Amino acid sequence: MVAVVGLLAGCATPPAPDPTAEVPYCHKTNKGRVIACTAAPVPSLNANAQAKQFAADPNALTVYVVRRNWSDGRNFVKVQVDDGAAVETLPDTMVRYRLKPGSHSIAFEAEGQRSVLNVAGKASEVRFVRIDGVVWAWKSTFSWATESEDSIRKRALKARLIADVTAP
Helix, strand or coil, X not given: CHHHHXXXXXXXXXXXXXXXXXXXXXXXXXXXXXXXXXCCCCCCHHHHHHHCCCCCCCCCEEEEEEECCCCCCXXXXXXXXXXXXXXXXXXXXXXXXXXXXXXEEEEEEXXXXXXXXXXXXXXXXXXXXXEEXXXXXXXXXXXXXXXXXXXXXHHHCCCEEEEEEEXX
16 A cells, blocks of 8 residues: 555656756746746756856856845846846846857846846956845836946856847
8 A cells, every 4th residue: 555655656756857958937826826928938057057056158248146035026127238128037047148258238127116236257267246126016117236247156056047148
C-alpha cells in the first residue's frame, strides 16, 4: 500500500521545467499564484544561470538593470537604453545589456513618469543599477535605487533574467 501511494505521489509531481526552453516568465505571489506574465518568451534557465556569473565581456560594458524589492507590485515597468527598444520588466527580474564602452542613458517608464540614469564605463566593466518600486493600494512610486552595486548584485542573484540585449 505504501509503495502504491509513493508511486502515485511521484506521478502527481509536475515535471521539472526544461532548462533550455524560452517561454514567457510569470511573476507569482509568495503563495504561488500567478499575477503577471511577460508577453514574450524570456531567456532559458540555462541562460539565466550563465548571466548570474556576472562575467565581463572584453568588448562591451555590461549593465544589469535589476528590479527586486519587497514592496514592488505586479506593474510592468518599461526599461530602455539610449532610446533603443523597450523591455517590459516585472518584479524580481533583471535585464542584461551589453553596450559599447562609453556613456549611456538608461530610462524607465512607470505610472506615466520617466526617470533617466546615466551610466558610463569601459569594455570589460560590469555595472549594476536597480529600479526601486513601492506599490500600495493608493499609490505607486518608482525611482532609481541609491545603494551600492555590491548590494544590487546580491539582489540580482535572486532575480530572473528576462532579456539579454546586445547593442548594435
